[in-house]
Amino acid sequence: MSADLDDLQRKLDALKEAGRRAEERMGDFGQMREQISELQAAATSADRSVTVTASPGGVTGIEFTQDAMRLSPAQLSSTVMSTLQLAVAEAARKQAEIVQEYVPDSDVLDRVLRTQEELFGAQPEQPEVPVDDDEQPDSFLDGRR
Numbered sequence: 001m002s003a004d005l006d007d008l009q010r011k012l013d014a015l016k017e018a019g020r021r022a023e024e025r026m027g028d029f030g031q032m033r034e035q036i037s038e039l040q041a042a043a044t045s046a047d048r049s050v051t052v053t054a055s056p057g058g059v060t061g062i063e064f065t066q067d068a069m070r071l072s073p074a075q076l077s078s079t080v081m082s083t084l085q086l087a088v089a090e091a092a093r094k095q096a097e098i099v100q101e102y103v104p105d106s107d108v109l110d111r112v113l114r115t116q117e118e119l120f121g122a123q124p125e126q127p128e129v130p131v132d133d134d135e136q137p138d139s140f141l142d143g144r145r
Contacts, residue, residue: 032102039094043086045079052080054087056095089116 036056044051049068053061062084068076096112 028102032098035098036095039091039098041087041090041094043083043090045083047079050076050079050083052083052087054084054091056091059084059087085120089120092116 040053040055040060042051042053047067049065049071051061051063052059053063062080068079071079092112093109093116096109100106100109
C-alpha cells in the first residue's frame with residue numbers, strides 16, 4: 001500500500017511540476033506576444049525621399065520628403081514599393097528573432113531568412129536613386145510623361 005501511495009505522490013508531484021512549467025511558458029508567451037505587438041521596423045529609400053514603417057500586422061506609415069515630389073510617378077511608385085519591401089522584411093526578421101528567443105529549438109528565424117533570400121536575394125533590392133534632375137518633373141503631379 002505504501003508503494004502505491006509513493007507512486008501516487010510522485011505522479012502528483014510530476015503533475016504539479018508540469019503545471020508550473022506550463023504557467024511559466026504561458027508567461028513567456030505573454031511577454032513574447034507583448035514584444036511582438038510593440039515591434040516596429042522602418043526603412044528609408046537610398047535617396048532618402050521615402051520612409052516606410054511596418055509592424056508584424058503590416059505597414060503603419062509612409063512618409064515623403066519634398067524630394068519625393070520631384071520623382072516621376074513611376075519612380076515614386078518604384079521607390080515606395082522597394083522601401084515597403086525593406087520595412088516589411090525587417091519587421092518579419094525582428095518578429096522571427098523574438099520568437100526564436102522564446103522558442104530556441106525552433107528554426108523560424110532560419111526559415112524567414114531563407115525565404116527572404118529566395119524572394120529578394122541577399123537583401124530586398126534598394127530603390128533606384130534618380131541621376132538626372134533635368135529629366136525630373138517639378139512635382140509628381142507634373143509627371144505625365
